[in-house]
Every structure is written in C-alpha cells, then in structure tokens.
Amino acid sequence: MHTKALSANGQAHARRAANSQAVDLGARAGFVARGVIYLLVGVLALRIAFSGGSGKQADRGGAIAEVADKPFGSVLLWALGVALAGMALWRLSEAVFGQAGPDGRTPGKRAMAAGRFVFYGFVSYSVLSYATGNRGSGSGSSDRRTDDVTAKALGWTGGQWIVGVAGAVVAGAGLWIAFRAVTRTYHKHLKMAEMTRRARQAVDVVGVFGGAARGTVFATAGGFAIAAAVRHEPGKAKGMDDTLRSFTQTPAGPWLLALIALGLAAFGLFSWANARWRRT
Template identity: 70%
Template sequence: MHLPSMTARGKGQARRAAKGRTVAAVARAGFVGRGVIYLLIGALALRIAFSDGGGRQADRGGAVAELADRPFGNVLLWLLGIALAGMALWRLSEAFFGQAGPDGDKPGKRALSGARCLFYCFVSYSVLAYATGDEGSGSGSSDRQTKDVTAKAFDWPGGRWIVAAAGAAVLVAGIWIAGRALLRKFHKRLRISEMPRRVRRIVDVLGVFGGMARGSVFAVAGGFALVAALRHKPGEAKGIDNTLRSFADTGAGPWLLALIAFGLAAFGLFSWANARWRKL
C-alpha cells in the first residue's frame, strides 16, 4: 500500500543526491582532469610542430605517459584517473536525471550523457590501469588502435560502410563542435553573469578558440576515416596523433599545427573555467 510512495521517495532522494554537492564536486574535478589532458596534448603537438616530439604521441596515451614521467607521476595519474571517474559519475547522473537547464530532460540529451559516461569510464580505467603498471592500457597509440579497429571492421559484413558512416559521423560532430564554439553556445552552460568582465572575455576567447581547434581535429580525423572506407584502405585511417601531424603537412607547414596545438591547450584552460563556472 505504501510501496508507490516509498518508490517515489527513493527516486526523489536519488535525484537530490545526483544534484547534490558531492556529485557537483566530482564533476568539477572531472573538468580539471579533462583540462590536464588537453593541455598536455597541446604541449606535445606544439613540440611535434617544431621538432620530432621527443618520441611522444600527441594523443591521450602520450599525455598519460608524459604525466607519468613527472615528479610524483604515479600519484598524479591516480588523481587524474579518479577525477575522470568523477566526470563519468556526473554524466551518469545526467543520463538518469537530466542535464542542467530547462531542456535537460530531453531523451536525446540524456542519451548523449550516457554515451559520455561510457567514454569517461573507459578513459578513467585506462589511466588507472596505467598507474597500476599496465602501460599498454593507458598509453597505447591512437593511430595503431584506429588502424586495427578499421581493419577489423572491414572484415565484417558491410564493414566498409560502417566505417564510412562512423567517419562521416565524427566529421559532422567535429563541425558541430566547432560551430557551437564559434556561436558561443557554451554561454548557457556557464554562470556568465557571475564572472568579472575580464574573466568573461578570457573565457570567451578560450571557449571559441579551443572549441574550434578541438572540432577541427575531430572533423579531420573523421574525414580520414571516411576516405579510408571509400578507398578500402584501412591504413589511411588516422588516430589523433597522425591527424595532428597532418596539419604540419599542409602549405602552412608547422605553423598550422602550432595554431591547433595552442587551440587544444586553450580548450584545456577552458575546461578549468568549466570546473569553476559550470552550471551543474
């Protein structure tokens, strides 16, 4: 007789917990962790632009390996992995209870939060696995992984078209990310009115520049996957590292890659601004 009210009360408690201080704190820690990764990728890409990069890959694996080589690197990896797990937990709460804002309960947005939760679960696991000694888990080459996955997909029935569709989806997603950044759509996610004027201007620059650079990398990576599928050459698919290196092969030489590198670092700083000003 009291079961419906108990169920409703339990759901209410769960929703309050998802919107409470603890989940907000781990979400903000997650944005800090994401910022660290993008700052390191940007620094590695800049190093590659004007040298050989010191043997590092400008991708998440390279960032993890770079962090591991710093003083107290293992401790830093644990902190990073835990922070990213916090991001996954926050995205899970959004999937169940909706995002912040008036339209946060839309099924599409909740599904997107669920997909982001799975992504950050994987990233967090790979970083923590690396911290425990499984170096192949956290620092694997994104280029090798991309080519291996593409080659395996080509063996599936219709695999070539699956890869083409995935590449097209990533390309469109990259354009979408860059477009939203250019239009400053991130304003509705941040507590803009609470920022000092100078901070607001800086965050605007970081959000636009960083988002456009990030979107460009995704779009170009998706384009390579699409071309690889159309040509039936899995080796032409590129991970983040080789995608970034391709910017240096243009007529602008290393300067375009340097610009993208600064943009990715800007997105890292923008992630830190989210840690402070994001609506949760």
C-alpha cells in the same frame, strides 16, 4: 499505494544524491583533469610542429605517459583517474535525471550524457590501470588502435559502410563542436553573471579558439575514416596523433599544427573555466 510511495521516496533520494555536493565536486574535478590532458596534448603537438616531437605521441596516451614521467607521476595519475571517474558519475546522473536547464531532460540530452558517461568511464579506467602498473593501458598509440579497429571493421560484411558512417559521425561531431564554440552556445552552461568582464572575455577567447580547434581535429579524423572506407585501406584512418601530424603536410606546414596545438591547450584552459563556473 504504499509501494508507489516507497518508489517515489526512493527516486527522490536518488535525485538528491545526483544533485549532491559530492557529484558537483566530482564534475568539477573531472573538468580539471580533462584540462590537464588537453594542455599536455597541446604542448606535445607544439613540440611535434617544430622539433618532430622526439618520439612523443600527441594524444591521450602521450599525455598519460608525460604525467607518469614526472615526479610523483603515479600519484598524479591516480588523481587524474579518480577525477575522471567523478566526471563519468556526473554524466551518469545527467543521463538518469537530466541536465541543468529547461531542456536538460529531453531524450537527446540524456542519450548524449549516457555516451559521455561511457567515454569518461573508459578514460578513467585506462588512466587508473596505467597508474597500477599496466603500461599497455591508456598509453598505447591511438594511431595503432585506429588502424586495428578499422582493419577489423573493413573485414566485416558491409564493413565499408560501417567505417564510412562512423567517419561521417565523427566528422559531423567535429563540425558540431566547432559550431557550438564559434556561436558561444556554452554560455548557457556557465554562470556568466558571476564572472567579471575580463573573465568573460578570457573565457570567450579560450572557449571559441579551443572549441574550434578541437572540432577541427575531430572533423579531420572523421574525414580520414571516410577516406579509409572509400579506398578500403585501413591505413588511411588516423588516430589523434597522426591526424595532428597531417596538418604539417598542408601548405601552411608546421604553423597550422602550431595553431591547432595552441587551440587544444586553450581548450584545456576552457575546461578549467568550466571547473569554476559550470552549472551542474
């Protein structure tokens, strides 16, 4: 009985820690950092659309390198890395204790939170490693990494199926992201009542446009992975940079990439809106 009481007391302390102001601030700092990265990716993609990009990568690695080149770049990278670590810890607390909202403790929600914890933990590690001088961490080409991973996977027994299923999952995630943006599902995660009418309108513009653009990029990248699996050609799979560049090869030319680039920048602004009004 005493042991059960201690266990319950420990769980209560852990839950209070998960709901603490520190975790809340970490989550909001993480949204700010995510917004910075997406804004930079959008700007880099816009440069590529009309000037070829001058060798810049329109992906997370390119964004990190862009920050590093600025005055006090190392300090800014440390701030980004720590903020993303805060986001990772918030997602971990959601995985362990559940998210805000009536359905936040379902197994599916916890599993998604756990996946996001791993993702943001990796991104934070990459940024902090780059800040400490490991220039090979975080800034490498997403296209080269995608080619290497795809080639290795295709060499395994059943590798085509593995790559194909992974591509389908990414494509499905992209469609899901776009659908949730267009249907404004994000409303339930934001403190809409605290916004002015003009703020709500602005959030909806960047939320719908930004989410749809982000979902389109994911869905397109997933489609390329499926093509790589079907043709057994690793080079058909594309990272974020090559996926974005592929939009210039459509009949719309660079204008479609410019539209997607503006959408990614809008998603960066939407991330900042989350930093202000997200329910944590």
